[in-house]
Amino acid sequence: MASPTTRIFDNRQQMVEACAAWLVNRIAQTPGRFAIALSGGSTPKPLYALLATPDISRRIPWDRVHVFWGDERCVPADHPDNNARMAREALLSHVPIPPANIHAIPTEGEPEAAAAAYQRTLQDFYGASTLDPSRPLFDVNLLGMGDDGHTASLFPGAPQLDEASAWVVAVRNQKPETRITLTYPALASARTVLFMVEGAAKQPALTRVFAGDSALPAARVHADGEVIWYLDRSAAPGL
Numbered sequence: 001m002a003s004p005t006t007r008i009f010d011n012r013q014q015m016v017e018a019c020a021a022w023l024v025n026r027i028a029q030t031p032g033r034f035a036i037a038l039s040g041g042s043t044p045k046p047l048y049a050l051l052a053t054p055d056i057s058r059r060i061p062w063d064r065v066h067v068f069w070g071d072e073r074c075v076p077a078d079h080p081d082n083n084a085r086m087a088r089e090a091l092l093s094h095v096p097i098p099p100a101n102i103h104a105i106p107t108e109g110e111p112e113a114a115a116a117a118y119q120r121t122l123q124d125f126y127g128a129s130t131l132d133p134s135r136p137l138f139d140v141n142l143l144g145m146g147d148d149g150h151t152a153s154l155f156p157g158a159p160q161l162d163e164a165s166a167w168v169v170a171v172r173n174q175k176p177e178t179r180i181t182l183t184y185p186a187l188a189s190a191r192t193v194l195f196m197v198e199g200a201a202k203q204p205a206l207t208r209v210f211a212g213d214s215a216l217p218a219a220r221v222h223a224d225g226e227v228i229w230y231l232d233r234s235a236a237p238g239l
Ligand code: 6PG
Pocket: 039, 040, 041, 042, 043, 044, 070, 071, 072, 073, 083, 143, 144, 145, 146, 150, 151, 152, 153
């Protein structure tokens, strides 16, 4: 597996613009369906808003794009903390993506049942229940990183870090709200894992991740294809 590619930008806006350009280009180069897993939190919001602007949106064949999520908070779909709600408000409600191409993680009912249901959604889309490294599930898996080194809803020391077969699991007692997250096998099933990280608060954790500190969940993310880091200068380790 190739070593990660890192691009450092002077500020968040440049990072977001470069990421948008990269995505437009990658979608254009990819024939047929394009599967992207979105991340939640605040970092990707300006990227989603930029993708929704007419100059960029018109360059994306939205009918070929399928949107998934790397994780979700177990809160109602209209709750301010719901990741899918943020993406709908910033991007998906402003572009002509077919509703059937939006595959949100269910958040009603028991989290474990919702995780199992989402796993079935992914497997139905993939067409198999076993991941083949030569045929990644996602074209792009967009990830962020918390200042504790978590990614998706894989938190330091959590038992879900050791999940090696399930694609989607529930995560209790790590945050105030229960979460649902893709596991490392599912996160890795991607042509490209693209991390977007910005802000000085992330630099200590990012320094440890880049030093290979496996105590930080983001350090353990691999990809069948490539891992790319898009950083703003304030987050970048002393590279
Ligand atoms: C979530 C995200 C999570 C996020 C990091 C960084 O549901 O919160 O998926 O993994 O990427 O917490 O969040 P910020 O971008 O807000 O710093």
